[in-house]
Amino acid sequence: MKPRELWRRLQQIVFHNILHADDTPHRIAWGVFIGAMIAFTPTLGLQIILYLPVAALLRANKVSGIPILFISNPFTAVPLYYTTWSVGAAVLHPEKEVTRATIKTWLGNTGRLLASTGGELWMGALVCGLIVALPSYFITRWGINAFRHLREVRRLPHGPMDRRTARRSKKNR
Numbered sequence: 001m002k003p004r005e006l007w008r009r010l011q012q013i014v015f016h017n018i019l020h021a022d023d024t025p026h027r028i029a030w031g032v033f034i035g036a037m038i039a040f041t042p043t044l045g046l047q048i049i050l051y052l053p054v055a056a057l058l059r060a061n062k063v064s065g066i067p068i069l070f071i072s073n074p075f076t077a078v079p080l081y082y083t084t085w086s087v088g089a090a091v092l093h094p095e096k097e098v099t100r101a102t103i104k105t106w107l108g109n110t111g112r113l114l115a116s117t118g119g120e121l122w123m124g125a126l127v128c129g130l131i132v133a134l135p136s137y138f139i140t141r142w143g144i145n146a147f148r149h150l151r152e153v154r155r156l157p158h159g160p161m162d163r164r165t166a167r168r169s170k171k172n173r
Helices: 003-019 025-039 047-057 077-092 100-108 110-116 118-154 160-172
Strands: none
Touching: 003 118, 025 047, 025 118, 077 118
């Protein structure tokens, strides 16, 4: 399968699963919000495991937030976590300037770096997560409401069973 076809198929699956979810627009958008927040946390590989109980606890849609969790993956981890760490460092230590020299010095002591930058990484994850999650919530909610309104106006079928009954009713007219 070509990359372009794969990308189209992935978009189709994601949009279809979110837009056709049998839940309220708020719960679906709430799931996307929680997924975006967890996507930025430094828990690569555990994010779905973290997302499902949090979504259940907060009564969000459990399926709608899973696609956004894949923002962080082995290919995007370094730029994503570098960005979240930089944002967290700027929030927690605004008086310190982060330069390449300081990063090279810190990378020399990787173990101590991980222990000392945990706060920065988590704070950056919180800030970056909110920056992405808040608009995602409102865009998702608006998109679902708009899609459902258009579906009602056009009387589009809701699923495969409705398509069959829609065809029969057209034949009977």
